Amino acid sequence: MKVAIVGCGAMGSVYAGLLAGAGNEVMVVDRWQAHVDAIRTQGLRVEGASGDLVVQLQAYTQAPVQAMDLVIIAAKAVQVGDAAHETKKLLGPQTVVLTIQNGLGSADTVAEIVGKERLVVGIAAAFGASLRGPGHAHHNSMNAVKMGAYAGLAAARVEEVAALWRGAGFTADAVDNVAAMQWEKLICNVAFSAPCALTGLTVGQAMDDPDMGPTGLAAAVEAWKIALARKVPISVTDPEAHVRAFGERVRNARPSVLLDHDVRRPSEIDVINGAVPREAAKCGQFAPVNATLTALVRQRERNF
Numbered sequence: 001m002k003v004a005i006v007g008c009g010a011m012g013s014v015y016a017g018l019l020a021g022a023g024n025e026v027m028v029v030d031r032w033q034a035h036v037d038a039i040r041t042q043g044l045r046v047e048g049a050s051g052d053l054v055v056q057l058q059a060y061t062q063a064p065v066q067a068m069d070l071v072i073i074a075a076k077a078v079q080v081g082d083a084a085h086e087t088k089k090l091l092g093p094q095t096v097v098l099t100i101q102n103g104l105g106s107a108d109t110v111a112e113i114v115g116k117e118r119l120v121v122g123i124a125a126a127f128g129a130s131l132r133g134p135g136h137a138h139h140n141s142m143n144a145v146k147m148g149a150y151a152g153l154a155a156a157r158v159e160e161v162a163a164l165w166r167g168a169g170f171t172a173d174a175v176d177n178v179a180a181m182q183w184e185k186l187i188c189n190v191a192f193s194a195p196c197a198l199t200g201l202t203v204g205q206a207m208d209d210p211d212m213g214p215t216g217l218a219a220a221v222e223a224w225k226i227a228l229a230r231k232v233p234i235s236v237t238d239p240e241a242h243v244r245a246f247g248e249r250v251r252n253a254r255p256s257v258l259l260d261h262d263v264r265r266p267s268e269i270d271v272i273n274g275a276v277p278r279e280a281a282k283c284g285q286f287a288p289v290n291a292t293l294t295a296l297v298r299q300r301e302r303n304f
């Protein structure tokens with residue numbers, strides 16, 4: 001399959017490396033010139049839970065005009081609009097677009113730009129990925145990739161995309177309910193995104209910390225209650241166990257909100273912890289734990 005990855009950062013590199021390693025024709029588009037240059041000259045190295053491999057890829061800072069079978073948008077929520085515009089150059093009549101971001105709301109932005117009928121929404125859970133340098137990604141784990149149609153795309157086409165991922169060594173499944181898939185991940189992210197960004201702790205250190213451990217769990221339980229109040233059909237019955245199982249897989253990870261703060265860059269906090277009070281308001285409820293954590297992160301970001 002001809003696959004393009006738009007936004008070849010930490011996660012995009014893991015996707016690109018494994019999909020190319022499985023024999024797909026993979027092109028990556030990323031605006032970090034040094035990363036693209038390194039991929040062109042030395043190949044892309046992906047190291048960590050999946051092994052250690054180097055793949056040769058086509059790499060660009062701007063997408064060429066070329067129809068692909070599948071375009072994966074792996075930019076962050078705050079960048080997803082620009083990345084979707086870049087994606088338009090890669091679309092043919094049959095191209096499927098899969099957008100994978102943490103938090104809530106990115107898919108709506110992408111749907112407006114690339115069209116909802118071709119869109120698949122994905123979630124990647126427990127990878128703990130980062131870029132170690134130009135052309136070199138690392139990931140702590142690789143738990144699961146889940147995906148479902150945004151609106152209209154036939155279930156068989158979504159299943160085809162999931163099969164492509166499985167063929168590359170991922171645990172990947174097509175799901176019926178995108179909202180449940182997103183909330184089940186969000187419950188995990190809220191426990192670590194703000195707490196780790198505010199303290200500099202890794203996921204494992206935050207879980208073990210006598211202050212941040214309970215704070216993260218309170219944020220997760222609050223998100224879980226709001227998901228239930230919003231009647232999202234999540235399968236989580238014990239949010240604390242759900243979060244602990246997730247955290248144990250990526251103890252050494254520094255959540256991407258913390259990675260953004262390392263370089264004084266505004267993060268995805270508004271669509272992660274910040275999504276919970278917004279969703280709560282839609283059913284007349286409050287989410288004070290997530291609202292407070294979001295306010296603290298936002299205040300810090302105003303000084304960047």
Ligand SMILES: NC(=O)C1=CN([C@@H]2O[C@H](COP(=O)(O)OP(=O)(O)OC[C@H]3O[C@@H](n4cnc5c(N)ncnc54)[C@H](OP(=O)(O)O)[C@@H]3O)[C@@H](O)[C@H]2O)C=CC1
Nearest residue numbers: 007009010011030031075076079082083101102128129256
């Ligand atoms: N890191 C992780 O372990 C996990 C992350 N996620 C989620 O996956 C998503 C991606 O995260 P992550 O890989 O960490 O993020 P990164 O910041 O590492 O990667 C995103 C990349 O996309 C590039 N980019 C942004 N806009 C464009 C554009 N218009 N054209 C080309 N390139 C573009 C960025 O460039 P630039 O740096 O210049 O902005 C960056 O290199 C996020 O939603 C995150 O929450 C999910 C599971 C695990």
Ligand SMILES: CC(C)(CO)C(=O)C(=O)O
Nearest residue numbers: 125126127128253255256
């Ligand atoms: C580790 C973390 C929290 C990084 O943002 C994550 O979302 C994942 O790996 O699934």
